[in-house]
Amino acid sequence: MSKKRLYEIIYEVSRTVNSSLDPSEVLSRIAEQVTRAMGVKGCFIRLLDRSGNVLKPAAYFGLSERYAKKGVVEVAKSGLDREAFTGKVVQIADAGSDPRFQYGGEATKEGLVSVLVAPLFVEGSRPIGVLRVYTGERREFDEEEIGFLQAIANISAIAIENARMHQTLKRQMELINAYDYQVFED
Numbered sequence: 001m002s003k004k005r006l007y008e009i010i011y012e013v014s015r016t017v018n019s020s021l022d023p024s025e026v027l028s029r030i031a032e033q034v035t036r037a038m039g040v041k042g043c044f045i046r047l048l049d050r051s052g053n054v055l056k057p058a059a060y061f062g063l064s065e066r067y068a069k070k071g072v073v074e075v076a077k078s079g080l081d082r083e084a085f086t087g088k089v090v091q092i093a094d095a096g097s098d099p100r101f102q103y104g105g106e107a108t109k110e111g112l113v114s115v116l117v118a119p120l121f122v123e124g125s126r127p128i129g130v131l132r133v134y135t136g137e138r139r140e141f142d143e144e145e146i147g148f149l150q151a152i153a154n155i156s157a158i159a160i161e162n163a164r165m166h167q168t169l170k171r172q173m174e175l176i177n178a179y180d181y182q183v184f185e186d
Contacts, residue, residue: 006148009037013155023163027059030156034133035062038145041112041136045156046073047120047129055081055130063134067110070103078102084119085127089146091116093138107134114139116146118153122161131156 016029031043042062046055055073075081079100083090092115095101096108101115112134120129131153141149 005037006144009033009148010151010155013152017155017159017162021163021166023160024059026159026163027156028061030152030159031059031061034131034149034152038133038148040133042134044068044132044134045120045129046132047160048075048127052127058129064110067106067112070106073102080115080117081130084117084130087119087121087125089116089118089150091141091146093140095134110134111136113137114141116141116149118146118149120153120157120160122157128157128160 013030013033016033017026020026027045031045035041035043040062042060044060044063045058047058048054049056053075055075055078057068060068073081075085080090080092080098080102083100090100092098092101093113095112095115096104098104101107107113107115114135114137115132117130117132119127120131122128131149133149
């Protein structure tokens with residue numbers, strides 16, 4: 001991927017993030033853009049649940065629904081994600097045989113081989129999820145691809161946090177308005 005193309009994709013993803021406050025729409029578009037830009041088989045974005053122990057599906061592109069719904073990713077059972085949460089972009093050459101990958105058998109059935117994972121952090125180091133890309137052949141990702149995925153993960157984390165804050169403010173305004181209406185009626 002040329003540097004010019006890399007910047008074009010980062011610009012497109014930034015525009016996507018600014019175009020909507022609907023997190024599912026934004027994350028779906030990011031997953032598609034990353035898949036196409038990196039020439040990979042698919043992309044999956046998973047977010048931590050409230051307990052911080054389970055990564056739930058948030059968006060994916062290029063993967064089957066069967067694979068997307070294979071089961072929850074438990075952080076305790078996923079060495080790959082625990083390693084990513086230390087702040088590293090992690091790559092696996094063969095997901096089918098690497099013990100850090102929780103669903104190796106399912107990955108093989110899906111035709112997935114190599115995996116690159118970037119953590120989604122807010123406030124500098126608080127993990128909220130991961131951004132993964134998958135290839136259908138063995139591939140070693142270069143430094144440029146690793147930097148690109150981390151940049152997209154950082155932009156995605158900001159988008160998710162902005163959308164969550166927007167939804168919280170919206171709910172608070174609805175409660176305030178409901179209270180005001182009730183007070184004036186009484």
